[in-house]
Amino acid sequence: xxxxxxxxxxxxxxxxxxxxxxxxxxxxxxxxxxxxxxxxxxxxxxxxxxxxxxxxxxxxxxxxxxxxxxxxxxxxxxxxxxxxxxxxxxxxxxxxxxxxxxxxxxxxxxxxxxxxxxxxxxxxxxxxxxxxxxxxxxxxxxxxxxxxxxxxxxxxxxxxxxxxxxxxxxxxxxxxxxxxxxxxxxxxxxxxxxxxxxxxxxxxxxxxxxxxxxxxxxxxxxxxxxxxxxxxxxxxxxxxxxxxxxxxxxxxxxxxxxxxxxxxxxxxxxxxxxxxxxxxxxxxxxxxxxxxxxxxxxxxxxxxxxxxxxxxxxxxxxxxxxxxxxxxxxxxxxxxxxxxxxxxxxxxxxxxxxxxxxxxxxxxxxxxxxxxxxxxxxxxxxxxxxxxxxxxxxxxxxxxxxxxxxxxxxxxxxxxxxxxxxxx
Numbered sequence: 001x002x003x004x005x006x007x008x009x010x011x012x013x014x015x016x017x018x019x020x021x022x023x024x025x026x027x028x029x030x031x032x033x034x035x036x037x038x039x040x041x042x043x044x045x046x047x048x049x050x051x052x053x054x055x056x057x058x059x060x061x062x063x064x065x066x067x068x069x070x071x072x073x074x075x076x077x078x079x080x081x082x083x084x085x086x087x088x089x090x091x092x093x094x095x096x097x098x099x100x101x102x103x104x105x106x107x108x109x110x111x112x113x114x115x116x117x118x119x120x121x122x123x124x125x126x127x128x129x130x131x132x133x134x135x136x137x138x139x140x141x142x143x144x145x146x147x148x149x150x151x152x153x154x155x156x157x158x159x160x161x162x163x164x165x166x167x168x169x170x171x172x173x174x175x176x177x178x179x180x181x182x183x184x185x186x187x188x189x190x191x192x193x194x195x196x197x198x199x200x201x202x203x204x205x206x207x208x209x210x211x212x213x214x215x216x217x218x219x220x221x222x223x224x225x226x227x228x229x230x231x232x233x234x235x236x237x238x239x240x241x242x243x244x245x246x247x248x249x250x251x252x253x254x255x256x257x258x259x260x261x262x263x264x265x266x267x268x269x270x271x272x273x274x275x276x277x278x279x280x281x282x283x284x285x286x287x288x289x290x291x292x293x294x295x296x297x298x299x300x301x302x303x304x305x306x307x308x309x310x311x312x313x314x315x316x317x318x319x320x321x322x323x324x325x326x327x328x329x330x331x332x333x334x335x336x337x338x339x340x341x342x343x344x345x346x347x348x349x350x351x352x353x354x355x356x357x358x359x360x361x362x363x364x365x366x367x368x369x370x371x372x373x374x375x376x377x378x379x380x381x382x383x384x385x386x387x388x389x390x391x392x393x394x395x396x397x398x399x400x401x402x403x404x405x406x407x408x409x410x411x412x413x414x415x416x417x418x419x420x421x422x423x424x
Contacts (some may be wrong), residue, residue, distance in 0.1 A: 003075035007191035007262055009353050011306050011328065013390040019382065019419035021412070022356065022394040024064030025076035026265055028055050028331060029357065031399040032141060034102040035408070036062030042405045043071055051095060052101040057110055057122070057141050058085040058134065058205065059398060060099070069190065072412050075238045076392075079194040079261065082176050084109070086134060087125040087211030087274040099401075114138075124213045133210035135362065141401045147206045149220040157231070161217030162238045164200055165209060169249045174256045181257035192309070196253050199247040199295045201239050201288055202228070203269045203358050219412065225278065228287060236287060241293045247298055253317040254303055261327065264305045266295055272313020275338050281317055289325045294324030308356065312397065319345070323352045332397045333358030335381070337341035340385035354387050356392040360411055366395060367403045371410040378414040386423050 009016040024030045031039070037052045043066050043378045053063040071075065082089050088109020096106040098114060109126030118138025124130050134143035169177075177196065184192050200206060207224045209215035217229070218224050228235050270283065271277050279287075296307045306328040314337035315322075322330060333355045335342050342358055358382045360366050365373055385391040393415055399408065418424065 002189040002260065004189050004191045007075050007107075008394055010389045013354070013388060014353060015387075015389045017035045017421060019391055019393045019421075020075040020191075021073055021117060021415060022076045022193075022392055023072060023074050023399070024069075025063075025074075025078050025263075025394075026308075026310075026331075027059065027061065027080070028268065028397060029394045030056070030059075030061040030064065030246060030309070032101055032401040032403075033060050033062030034141070034401045035399050035403050035405075036064065036068075037102050037104065038405050039334070039408060044410070045071065049103050051105045053093060053105045054096075054107075054110070055080075055090060056084065058105065058210070060142055060404065062104070063397060066188065069188075072334040073416070075190060076193050076263075077188055077190040079177065079180055079184060079257070080193050081195070081197055082172060085205060085210055086122050087213075099327050106166040118375065122210070122302055124211055127213060130213035133208070133212075133358070143210075145205070145207055145210050145221075147220050148215055149218075149223060150216060152218065152223070154231070158217070159234065159237050159241060163241055163245075164212060164216070165206060166242045166245045168245065169196075169252055174252055177253055178256035181260040184261035188311050190263040192260055193263045193265065194261045194305075195258065196249065198242070198249050199266045200268045201242060201291050202235070202268070205268065228279065228283065232287065239287070239291050243294055244388070246295060250295070250298055251302070259304055261303075262306050264299060264303075265310070266299070266307045266327070267292060267309045267311070268309065270313060271318055271357050272315040272334070272337060274313060274336075276314050278313075279319055281321055284318055284321050289321060292322075292325040292327070300326060312337075314340055316340060316345075318354070319349050323349065327353060329354045329356045329392075331356040333385075334396050336361050336363055336396065337418060342381055343406050346385055346387075350385070350388065354390045354392065356406070357396055359393045359415075360395050362395045362397055362400055362403075366407055366411065367400050369407065370405055371404075374407045374410050375414045378411055379418050382418050382423065384416070386419065388420075 006016040007020045027081040040046045055063045092108025093105040111126040120136040121132035124133045169258040227411030308329040310331045
């Protein structure tokens with residue numbers, strides 16, 4: 001059984017030969033570049049000092065090259081657009097070594113150096129003449145978005161100001177998706193996970209628009225959340241227009257990539273925190289579900305793709321609504337959050353939605369636990385989520401910097417030992 005078949009069976013709630021593995025299939029299931037570098041060194045895939053590409057500079061995610069895919073037995077590969085979250089393209093690679101000496105390559109638009117206080121500022125489109133849109137604090141590992149909220153005039157709010165980033169896909173971008181999908185499908189036997197963008201209604205990484213030089217509209221994250229109540233009609237209208245654009249783009253991109261894609265990333269909007277959800281089920285159903293239903297409905301009517309929702313935190317009270325909205329997959333399954341017990345999730349929803357993630361905690365166990373603690377947690381999660389299929393093995397969000405490589409290898413080894421069907 002190859003990887004593509006394995007993932008397909010799991011997504012259809014059937015038991016394949018073994019539980020499929022994702023590491024690097026999306027921007028929320030990858031690894032920090034420093035960890036990728038150390039892992040490649042440990043596995044002797046590179047000579048010492050060989051740099052790793054930073055393919056997603058906002059979170060500083062490292063490229064999972066195909067030799068690492070094969071070495072770890074990863075079952076999925078990513079299909080993404082040409083631009084980064086800071087608005088410049090993933091091209092023109094150059095060396096950069098600010099993070100504890102990690103050898104890495106960054107895109108040409110990664111046009112920044114440490115400030116006098118050690119902070120690193122990032123600029124939209126790599127243009128230093130514009131105000132910076134991201135900041136990596138001195139000694140940090142990722143970029144925080146810099147809020148650049150212009151004064152809000154409620155009498156003259158223009159929906160189009162919050163739609164600048166949602167535009168029809170260009171012919172060049174469609175050609176990129178077509179060529180990349182063909183390459184990934186024919187040159188590998190892995191399942192293709194695609195992120196075409198445009199359908200993340202209220203996605204918090206996008207609200208501040210770090211890719212725009214001079215963003216307009218409502219661009220403060222706190223202000224945006226308050227606006228879901230205080231400016232509900234405005235937000236709803238933004239979503240209506242965004243949904244029209246997203247559906248038109250999906251029709252075009254399906255013509256380009258066809259059935260080569262297995263999974264499409266639909267929503268990365270976080271609805272949960274450690275202790276509960278950001279919003280009530282009523283608000284989700286009134287404000288977000290109508291548009292999720294439209295996107296998921298279009299995908300299911302016109303394609304064989306499975307739809308993927310990413311939301312961190314405690315979302316127990318929203319899972320039923322996610323299912324009703326038509327999502328096939330939920331990620332990252334943050335079992336460390338309140339009311340997110342893996343056995344209860346599987347028993348209650350396991351025949352209706354695939355759990356993609358939840359395999360080990362990246363807040364505590366994987367970065368700070370012992371190898372034995374990692375092994376026990378992975379074993380427990382396999383027993384909880386694995387029976388009957390409907391489970392793709394992945395950590396709870398991206399693998400963090402300074403994660404012990406021994407713990408990572410134990411995680412993969414335990415999956416190999418315990419993840420074969422029938423489960424022991």
